[in-house]
Amino acid sequence: MTPRPWTRTALGVAAVITLLMSVFPVYWMVTTALKPTPDIQSETPQLWPSTLTLDHFATAFAADGFWTFWRNSLLVTVGSVLIALVVAALAAFAVARLRWAGRRAFVLVVFAAQMAPWEALLIPMYVVMRDAGALDHLATLLVVYVVITLPFTVLTLRGFLEAIPVELEEAARVDGCSHLTAFRRIVFPLLAPGLLSTSLFGFITAWNEFAFANTLLISHQDQRTLPVWLSSFGNTFGTDWGATMAASTLFMLPVLLVFAVLQNRVTGGLTAGAVKG
């Protein structure tokens, strides 16, 4: 059925409006970051920037502690992803490949943990970490992120593992490899794509996390991560919206890259998950 001309026009208009409504804030962030300050602070906003400048990015780079916060964010994110990966791979192997009493219970607990309402645990977490003398340490945040991403990682890796034929491993075992060697030599390489996409999801979670970073690292400014710093940009840049938007753009960049890598998987996994049949 071919749509009538006016229907096509209406659809086109609706599509353009949807596109504008969705990407305009992102567009506005990037263009504000690239406009000279007089153009930003103008009574009539320039919807299309006339002059471009990198000054605001320079301001952001030069901001007090900028590199420290980047380093902190990277440390916490990469560290938690790697640890979660190793810990989860071990558990996933046990669940996917071995049979043991309590296996079902373990899977159930991991499944429940994945649904944990972390937002409701900010205060008890603060109290617990205070008792443990663990406040204001990046390592504390790292451990929290490991646990936030762990259940998802275990369940996903288990799914990937189950897709790898057990015969490959058994062959290696026949050839005299131990369980661990078989895992390292045979399963691990086959698991690599699964590990990659799982870790990228973990990366996004840890990179974006704000609530715990804002609650558990309070008195030591130099332990802050990027989201906390960005949320208090008023203290750093005052009303310098150009620099604030430049910092936001820089902060978004790694996630955008990850999404570009993952896009097929994201939408693919989405379809597979949402509609089976």
Place this chain on the structure above:
Amino acid sequence: MTVPSEVAVRTTPHTPEHGASSPRDRPRRADARRGRTSFWPYLLVAPTVLLVGAVLGYPVVRNVVMSFQEFGLRELVQGAPAFVGLANYRELFADRVFWEVVVRTLAFTAVNVVLIMVLSTLVALLLARLGRVLRVAVMTGLVVVWAMPVIAATTVWQWLFQSRFGVVNWVLVQLGLEQFQDYSWLANGSATFALIVVLVVWQSVPFAALTLYAGLTTVPAELFEAARIDGAAGWALFRRITFPVLRSLFGLITSLEVIWVFKCFVQIWAISEGGPNDATTTLPVYAYQVAQTLNRYDLAGAVSVITVVVLTVLLLVYFRQSLRQETDR
């Protein structure tokens, strides 16, 4: 909340089916190994169990215990909190402010979820009817929105709605609404509420729309053709064919959105910290405020327990929907 958790929740319940061959025959086959491998599995899951137990399990238990204790600044510093039974819960339930927060949380959830579902349904239907180029363009736009970190979005929102140079006020004035000249959004309760709703909806539509669109593509075209021949069009077509066929998917996404909006914290905290005059204080924000400003960790614990209970109930609804989705197919 964040993008990945959305992905996580969506994909994982189905990953067990990932395996090409039936995973069910695996444990039986591995049965033969029993005995030789008896201590290995426990060693392998030990780190996971310990970490989840210490960093998730313990705070959850501690939270429940704390909600039955008198736990203020003194107890935080010196320890030895006294057991007070249900006193904290009684205090909460007797507090008018608490009930205002509950009602506000429900209103916040309802407004957001209705807007998210209506808009994402429209976007999904639009995507299904667009030509290839425009469809890919709109989908790319949605993915970019989805990829935007929450904190980057809250920062941009503050700039969009900035009173003097904000582009939103400028557009509204251009549209003839002179009262928005230098309008200060964060000074007015309902305006701040609206601003946060717009942000949450903007962030949530991509996931819901893309999932619904993925669902739409699986509806057999013959169904629509048959209905069209019968004279159904537009709203009737949606009501009689699209919605019934995708009923369980709609249910699934709605319950997920309810859960996410209900526990929404970061957007509200980063933009208004629950203000002005508590106009945007929902349950998670309330728990945080009670602990932070009043040092009433016991009350915060009680609020958290209530939040967790509500979320658990919502999750059970979600699982029922999940199961229904499985059995429908």
